[in-house]
Each structure stands twice: as structure tokens, then as C-alpha cells.
Amino acid sequence: MRLDVMLRTTVAACAILGAPGAFADVTFGALYPFSGQLALLGEESARGLELAVDEMNAAGGVQGEQIVLERGDAVDNNQAIGEARRLISREEVKAIFGSYSSSRSIAASQVAELNGIPYFELGAVADEVTGRGLEYLFRVNPTAENMGETIINMVVDKVAPGAGVAAGDLKIAIIHEDSSYGTSVAGHQKRFAEEKGLNIVVEQSYPASTVDMSSIVLDLKQRGVDVVLQCSYQNDSVLFLQQAHEADFKPLAIIGGGGGYSMQPTAEAVGHDVIDGVLNTDFTQYIVNKEFTPGIDDFLAAYQEKYGTAPRSGHSLTNYVGAMAVLQALNEADGFEADTILETVRGIDIAEGSTAAGYGVKFGENNQNVRARMMGLQWQDGKLVTVYPDDAAAAEFRMNK
Amino acid sequence: MDVFLQVVVNGLMLGGLFAITSVGLTLIFGIVKVVNFAHGEFLMIGMYAAFLVTTQLGVHPYAAVVAVTPLLFVLGMMTQKFLIEPLMSARNHDIQIFATVGLSTALINLALLLFGADIASTPSYGLRNSIEIGSIRLLTGQVVMFIVAVVLVIGLHFFLQHTQAGRGIRAVAQNRAAAQLMGINVSRVYMITFGLGAACVGVAATLVAPLYPTSPGIGTYFVLTAFVVVVLGGLGSIGGAFLGAMIIGLIDSLSGFYIGSDMREVAVFGVFLLILILRPQGLFGGRQTLSHVS
Numbered sequence: 086m087r088l089d090v091m092l093r094t095t096v097a098a099c100a101i102l103g104a105p106g107a108f109a110d111v112t113f114g115a116l117y118p119f120s121g122q123l124a125l126l127g128e129e130s131a132r133g134l135e136l137a138v139d140e141m142n143a144a145g146g147v148q149g150e151q152i153v154l155e156r157g158d159a160v161d162n163n164q165a166i167g168e169a170r171r172l173i174s175r176e177e178v179k180a181i182f183g184s185y186s187s188s189r190s191i192a193a194s195q196v197a198e199l200n201g202i203p204y205f206e207l208g209a210v211a212d213e214v215t216g217r218g219l220e221y222l223f224r225v226n227p228t229a230e231n232m233g234e235t236i237i238n239m240v241v242d243k244v245a246p247g248a249g250v251a252a253g254d255l256k257i258a259i260i261h262e263d264s265s266y267g268t269s270v271a272g273h274q275k276r277f278a279e280e281k282g283l284n285i286v287v288e289q290s291y292p293a294s295t296v297d298m299s300s301i302v303l304d305l306k307q308r309g310v311d312v313v314l315q316c317s318y319q320n321d322s323v324l325f326l327q328q329a330h331e332a333d334f335k336p337l338a339i340i341g342g343g344g345g346y347s348m349q350p351t352a353e354a355v356g357h358d359v360i361d362g363v364l365n366t367d368f369t370q371y372i373v374n375k376e377f378t379p380g381i382d383d384f385l386a387a388y389q390e391k392y393g394t395a396p397r398s399g400h401s402l403t404n405y406v407g408a409m410a411v412l413q414a415l416n417e418a419d420g421f422e423a424d425t426i427l428e429t430v431r432g433i434d435i436a437e438g439s440t441a442a443g444y445g446v447k448f449g450e451n452n453q454n455v456r457a458r459m460m461g462l463q464w465q466d467g468k469l470v471t472v473y474p475d476d477a478a479a480a481e482f483r484m485n486k
Numbered sequence: 487m488d489v490f491l492q493v494v495v496n497g498l499m500l501g502g503l504f505a506i507t508s509v510g511l512t513l514i515f516g517i518v519k520v521v522n523f524a525h526g527e528f529l530m531i532g533m534y535a536a537f538l539v540t541t542q543l544g545v546h547p548y549a550a551v552v553a554v555t556p557l558l559f560v561l562g563m564m565t566q567k568f569l570i571e572p573l574m575s576a577r578n579h580d581i582q583i584f585a586t587v588g589l590s591t592a593l594i595n596l597a598l599l600l601f602g603a604d605i606a607s608t609p610s611y612g613l614r615n616s617i618e619i620g621s622i623r624l625l626t627g628q629v630v631m632f633i634v635a636v637v638l639v640i641g642l643h644f645f646l647q648h649t650q651a652g653r654g655i656r657a658v659a660q661n662r663a664a665a666q667l668m669g670i671n672v673s674r675v676y677m678i679t680f681g682l683g684a685a686c687v688g689v690a691a692t693l694v695a696p697l698y699p700t701s702p703g704i705g706t707y708f709v710l711t712a713f714v715v716v717v718l719g720g721l722g723s724i725g726g727a728f729l730g731a732m733i734i735g736l737i738d739s740l741s742g743f744y745i746g747s748d749m750r751e752v753a754v755f756g757v758f759l760l761i762l763i764l765r766p767q768g769l770f771g772g773r774q775t776l777s778h779v780s
Contacts, residue, residue, distance in 0.1 A: 120600070122603050122703065123600065123603070124598075124603060125602060125603050125604060150777060186768050187508075248733065260747075263748060286724060288745055290747070290750065291748060291750075292748075292751060294706065294707045295747070296500075296503065296698065296708060296711075297496070297500050297503075297738065297739070297742070297751075298747075299496040299500075299739070299742075300493065300742030300743040300747055300750075301737055301742070301747050303489065303492060303493065303496070303743060304743060307489060319605055319699070319701070320605070320698075320699055320701065320704070320707070321603075323607075323699045324698075329615065331616045331623065332616075332623060333615060333616075333623070348604070350604050350605050350606075350607070350699075351605070353607055354605055354607035356698045373753045441494075450756035472585070
């Protein structure tokens, strides 16, 4: 017992003095926007990674080594590149986890690729993240493509039967902010809609910094649009929902694509009576069938204990699930050489419905997780509840009154 | 026909919004001759102030004008006194532009620090309710904004034309050196004008806050259009700013409906470029042109 105490004191002293090599630790980079405009959800995403690391460390670490996370603040693209360089050359990380923002991820993963360091994307959705055919980049989270597909499936499986009409008879409008986020999701919506034989009557982009959407609303109303698909940030989500309400434009369904549609302040801004019934797609959120998302309660409990609050969005859960899949696989590997890590990760095979996010993990073309799925959500009585697919639903889908 | 009327009315209402957010800018731009890039952030601060007053004291958002306008007046005066005036004598006036850009960035980040990146919504107290006149729908808050814009423009015009202080401001605008020789305290006039311009933004902020979600970056949404309006109307021309705002509002609304929302900015900024080329002093500007500003 005394020896144990002495050992611990020595180890602690070494840590304080910063003696190099005193620990058998493995260092990974956590690259997220921790400050600036994206800080809120950047931090929320990083918490998921931290909880995964805590859980692994408590169970003995990875390959017997404790994981140390080195944070890098990717406040903008240039800093993302600089921080990726620092993590790789100075901190000598074995892999980088990140990064919430697609543009930061695209910039930083290029650095990792050139240095031969594995990069695990846990939250960015843009096509280009995996579309560049990088060897060292893996993406675990669902993407813009999954989002487009889920939205169109929801129109076919839920909205059309709910309204009692054939899906092909619905007049569908796609409106979206004109940056790469809105444009890429809209492109996928269009493609999947055409595959399903849906009738798209409007496709309209607009700058996210708009202060007026009355022209769009009027246009949709004039054309008698039944279903509006909007991919938007917060300001434009609020503007559209408010101005549609004010113009007395009441389509059968409005379906958002994450972004502003997932946030509680959006609901507060437009009013619960206005947002009630509005549909959305996003990463797995917390009001969901817990049998479909095994382990979600443990995640929530760990989150509450560490941060003293409930999660602010599904970003932390998505990052947690992605990080756990990778870390558990690495635990079975032999060493942390980049080649070993790549080979190990390529072999991951987690069945659908067996993670806390409800989907499985299996990397396919371009190292994208082919089992990642978005969830269909609906604002019901002030809460964003999962309504699609049926086995993940925590509540019945409701048609707009 | 009904739809056309609705589009025009929407354009005029949008014009009211542009007018009220531009009047203060034209005052500062035309008289102090400072390109105030922090104008949008003044609006943002005003909106947050209105949000805080409304939610903390539980009063109607319009009541916040009593607090917000003086606050912005003082902020404007201080900006002129401590930021712009020390740079007034600099040979290269571009430095003032850099100073206001710096101020704008600092204010955005200060707001991020204090309020976070999320939106704050000021209670609307029915200002988002629509009024129907025939088949035309209008928002209560927009109508009020339009009326206040008209009143503000007339009031400022009267102030500049018929009061001693207004005459002083015009004298300084016409010829700074001569005004100084006539015994006008130029530095004081600049301070008051900058304060007045900012106070107008304060009035705008209390009217805008209940209608738009407030966020640290919201100022940038309005400021570009405000610059277009001010240049179109003629620097320092209050009435010009109002008419410029109406024109831009109509172009925005008509092009948005009849061409497409992705073409609105092309239309608005196309007109802006045309004006710069064909009539650089603006539609209602006097002799001063953009080159006189810096």
C-alpha cells in the first residue's frame, strides 16, 4: 500500500514537472472550433469525444495506454490548418478527431493526409469531406446525402400517406441557402426525388444573410405548393417560418434539414404554435426509441455527471458514437502506427441498431460509414421528437392541422 | 394584379426597414464624412439593448426606445471623440475606415462573448400580427416602422433646416474651415452629429428587434444595403436616403418574385454599380461625391 502511494506520488510529480515519456500515454488531437461563431456546437461536439475518451480510459485505455486528448481550436480554415500542423508535429498525435465544421474539416484533413496521420471526421456533413478520395480520412457520421435521402423517404412514407394522396401528386418546393451546405443537400433532395418520381415545382436558392423572404413565400403560395423542403441556418429558418405564417401560407408539410430547424431558440423565436408539426432531419436526438439506440441512457447520465447539464444537441452523441467505434477498434489493434490504424478501422463492422445513435459502422467507398443514418424529427408540443424511421420513433408522426 | 400589388407593398415595407436603418448612416457619412463600417454593429447593440430592456423589465419593445436611443447617442459621441477625432488630422483618411472596421469586429466579438452565437428573440407583443386590407397583407410592426421612418426623416430635415444646431451642422458639412472661422466648434458639431446618427440607429433597433431574431452577426445583414441606400440617395441627403430605400426595397421585392430570390442581390448591386458609374453623387446628392468622403 505504501509503495503504491509512493509510486503514485512519483508519477504525479513527474506529470507536474512535465517529464517526457514518464507515461505510457497515447495522444490524439481534438480539432474543433472552440471559439468564434461556431463555438457553441463545436464545443458540444467535442464533449462527445471527451466522454468516449473518459469511458475508454476508465476501462483501461486503448491497448493498455491512457488516452490524452490535445485540443486544437479551429476557429477558421487557416487556423484549422495551423492547429492540425501543430498537433501533428509538436504534439505528435497518432490521429486527429474532429471537427463539426465541413470547411474546417476539408482544410485540416488535407494537412493530416500529407503527413500520413489518420483523421476521423465525426460531425461534418458536406460531400467534399469524403468526396476527395483521401486515404487517411474516415467519416463515421451521416452526411448531406443521407439527409437528402431521409427527407425524400419521409415525404413518400409519411407525408403522402398522411395526406391521403399519391406521393407523385404532391407539389414539392426545394428552397435553400446558397452556400455549400444548402446547395449540396438540395442537390441530393432533387436526385432522390427524381428517383422516386416526385414532382418538384420550385427549386430556389437565396443568400442566408437575407432579411426578407416574402417573395419566396408569395411564390410558393401562388403555386399552391404542398411540401416545402428548406435547408437553412437559423436566421433564414426563423424568417421563412414567420413569414409563411404571416402570409397565411399553410403547406401540408415543411421539412427542414438540420441547421436552424433543430434549435430550441428557433422554436422560441417563431413561437411554439407556429413551429408545431414542422418536420426536420438531423443527427440522432434524445427523444427517440431507446431500444433502437442502446446505450443512449448511459451516455446521457455520463454527460450529466461530467458537464452538470443535459446535452444541448445531438452533436455530442454523434461524436461520442463515432469516437467509440474507432477507439474500441483501436483497442484490438497492435500499436498506433498509421498503417495499423488504417487497417484496423477498415475492418470495423458494427451492426445497424447497435450504437447509441441507432446506426451501425462499416466503412465503404471513400472511407464513408455506409451505415450512418439521419433521423426524421418533428416539433411536437415544444419538443423535437423522433418520428422516422418507425423503429426509431418515440412518437407518432402527425399531419399538420 | 393582387399579387403584383402585394409584391409592391412588400417592397415598400422593406423600403421602410432600409430607410430606418440608413438615415443615421447618411448623417454620419455625409456630414462627418466618415465611412462608418460599424453602423450595422450599432444596430446590433441597439437590438440587444432592446431585447434586454423588453425581457428584463417586461415592457413593450417600443418602450425600450427611451433607453436605447440615449445609449446609442452616447456610444456614437464616444466613437467620434475617442476613435475618429484622433484620426481626423491624419493625412490618409483611409485610416478611419480601418478604425471603424476594427470597431465593428471588436463589437461582434464582444457580443459573442456576452450573448453567445445563438439568437435572442425579443417578444413581439402582437407586432407580427398581420393586417388585411382587401387582399393585401401587412405586418403591424412593418407599418409602424414605415410611419416612424417617414416621421424621422421629416423630423431630421426640419432639425437640420430650421434649428440653430442644424444650421451649424450644415455649415460644417459645407465647409469645415469656414465654419470654424465663424466661431462654430467643429469638433463638438461632429460629436453631436455622430451621436445623432447613432441615436437614429437606436430608434431603428427598437423597431427592428421585435421583427427579426437578434444575433451578433445580424448587423452585417443590414449594413450593406444601408450603404447602397445612402450612396443611391446622395451622401448626407436625408430625403434621398428615404427615396433610395424605397427604390431598393422595390427592386429587391420585384426581382425576388419575378426573377428569383437568388437574383435579388444581383439586381440591387447592379443598380448600385450603375449609379456609381452614371451619377456618383447619388440621385439626390449635391456637389459632394464619394471622392470627397475620404
